[in-house]
Amino acid sequence: MTKTALVLTATLALLAGPAFADDSASGSAASKAVDASAPPAADQPTSATAIPPPPAGKGQVIFYRPWNYFGAADWIKIRENGAELGKMYGGHYFIQVTDPGVHKYTVAMETTDTLKLQVDPGETYYVAAQVHMGVVLYRFNLAPVDEATFDKALKHLSPIKATGQGEEPAPSAAPAP
Amino acid sequence: MPPAPEVCCTIPLGTPVRLEIMEPLSSKTQKEGDQFKIRLAQPVSVHGQVVLTAGDVGVGEVVDVAPAGFTGRGGKLVLAARYIDQQGVRVRLMAFKLGGSGVSHEDSSLVVSTVGAVAVGPLGVIPGVLIKGGQIDIPAGAEATAKLSSAIDLHPAASPDATDRKTSP
Numbered sequence: 001m002t003k004t005a006l007v008l009t010a011t012l013a014l015l016a017g018p019a020f021a022d023d024s025a026s027g028s029a030a031s032k033a034v035d036a037s038a039p040p041a042a043d044q045p046t047s048a049t050a051i052p053p054p055p056a057g058k059g060q061v062i063f064y065r066p067w068n069y070f071g072a073a074d075w076i077k078i079r080e081n082g083a084e085l086g087k088m089y090g091g092h093y094f095i096q097v098t099d100p101g102v103h104k105y106t107v108a109m110e111t112t113d114t115l116k117l118q119v120d121p122g123e124t125y126y127v128a129a130q131v132h133m134g135v136v137l138y139r140f141n142l143a144p145v146d147e148a149t150f151d152k153a154l155k156h157l158s159p160i161k162a163t164g165q166g167e168e169p170a171p172s173a174a175p176a177p
Numbered sequence: 178m179p180p181a182p183e184v185c186c187t188i189p190l191g192t193p194v195r196l197e198i199m200e201p202l203s204s205k206t207q208k209e210g211d212q213f214k215i216r217l218a219q220p221v222s223v224h225g226q227v228v229l230t231a232g233d234v235g236v237g238e239v240v241d242v243a244p245a246g247f248t249g250r251g252g253k254l255v256l257a258a259r260y261i262d263q264q265g266v267r268v269r270l271m272a273f274k275l276g277g278s279g280v281s282h283e284d285s286s287l288v289v290s291t292v293g294a295v296a297v298g299p300l301g302v303i304p305g306v307l308i309k310g311g312q313i314d315i316p317a318g319a320e321a322t323a324k325l326s327s328a329i330d331l332h333p334a335a336s337p338d339a340t341d342r343k344t345s346p
Contacts, residue, residue, distance in 0.1 A: 033222040036192040100271075102240060113250075116209070116241035118257040120271035120326070122191070132250055141250050 051095065051124070059100050059119035063142075064093030065129040067156050070138045071109070076129055078142075079106045086162040088129065093154075094162045107140045115142035126150040186223035190328045194229070194270070195219040196258060196321040198237070204244050204252030204313040211239040217261055218320060220334070228331040229268065235261035237273065245312045254313040258323040263331060271326035275319060 054060040063078050067090040077087040078096075080103060086094040100121045106114045107129055117125055128143045128150075199214035215237045221229035241255035258273040 033220040033227055034193060034195070035223075036188045036221050036228070037186075037223045114241075115253065116255060118240045118255065118271075118273075120324075123272050139250070141253075143251065143253065144255060 053122060054097050054124065057100075057121050058097050059121055059123050059125070060095055060097045061103070061105075061117065061119065061125045061127055062093055062095050062150060063088070063105075063127050063129060064150065064153060064157055065090050066153050067091035068131050070131045070133070071140075074109075076107050076109060076140055078129065079108075080104060084163045086160065088160065091157055092160045093150075093157045094160050096162055105142055107142050110137040110139045113139070113141040115144065117144065128153070185226055185331070185333045186228050187328055187330050188221060188223060188228060188268070188325055190325055192221065192325045194221060194261070194323055194325070196235075196261075196273075196323055198275075198315060198319045198321060199234070199317060201317045202239070202254065202256070202313075202315040204242055204254040207239045207242045207254065209239055209242055211242075212259075213237045213239070213256075215258055215261070215321070223331075227334040229261065229263055230334045233261050233263050235259065235268075235270070252312040254315070258321070266329070266331065268329055268331075269326040270323040272324040273321060274323070275315065275321045 051062065063086060065076065065088040072090045075087045075089050078085045085096050085105070088094065098119055100119050102116055102118055104114055104116050105127070106112055115127060117127070119125065124147075126145050126147060126149065128145050129140050130143050131138050131140055133139070195218040196215045197218040199216055202213060213236070215235045217229055217231050217233040217235070220227045220231045236259045238257050238259055239254070240257050241253060243250075243253040245252040256273055256275070258270040260267040260269050262268075
């Protein structure tokens with residue numbers, strides 16, 4: 001098997017923003033200048049989920065955990081600098097609004113996995129907590145993904161509040177795969 | 178001595194730009210903090226005057242990297258664009274995103290999620306332990322996008338052919 005776990009970053013995502021929308025028709029991207037004096041496009045919902053963009057001056061990270069039989073009954077905690085941001089069973093996601101800058105997130109099970117993200121204002125990032133087999137238990141890793149991947153996973157996900165913003169999720173609330 | 182050209186235009190914060198990564202990057206070999214070369218792939222104009230020319234070079238940075246693991250964990254490679262140098266002026270960038278041509282693996286998919294958890298390693302060893310996740314390989318020339326992280330006043334591009342100036346990698 002040549003295709004194993006290939007994970008690419010949320011910052012490495014397909015983008016077809018409004019300013020580039022006519023490039024395919026014109027052929028060469030380099031031959032046509034981006035018109036910076038054109039009025040900016042209005043803020044759109046972040047994805048097909050209609051998740052709103054972050055507040056002015058803030059960025060946001062959407063953490064989600066795809067449903068998987070492995071470890072489905074155990075919750076995992078997403079942390080930053082030791083502080084819990086949220087905990088999820090399989091099939092959930094939460095939104096973390098945060099200040100721009102580099103953030104270091106961790107998830108721990110058999111081992112601890114870390115992910116550094118450059119969060120920029122006005123931007124939304126997607127991070128999947130993915131399970132894979134460890135030596136004794138299973139492990140989780142935080143994998144930045146693109147918006148399309150999150151949108152595809154969303155039909156199997158339910159929103160929860162980040163820690164301190166609501167009730168904890170119940171295992172039974174997780175949608176079936 | 179000719180007078181310096183006047184500042185003509187302000188490029189607004191958030192203006193999108195097309196970029197090209199000028200060197201190959203891999204989750205197997207890069208280190209956190211590594212810088213890499215980028216260049217503008219498409220000129221930027223303001224009121225019809227080109228102020229950023231295709232070919233202007235700049236710098237990106239590896240924010241996070243992890244090679245693929247032996248338990249099925251895929252590689253990670255988190256990149257950021259820092260700036261484009263336009264005639265000595267650093268045009269700061271943010272919101273870096275790689276275009277669709279950035280992955281050289283067979284499936285050309287940006288994301289292939291976990292497989293190690295359900296795979297059985299050869300010779301009856303502990304499932305998953307010998308399953309190696311895929312590396313992230315980004316070839317030179319991969320397209321990307323970013324946005325200006327602040328508004329900036331610039332001179333118009335100097336030469337008539339500046340709209341498509343090319344530089345060597």
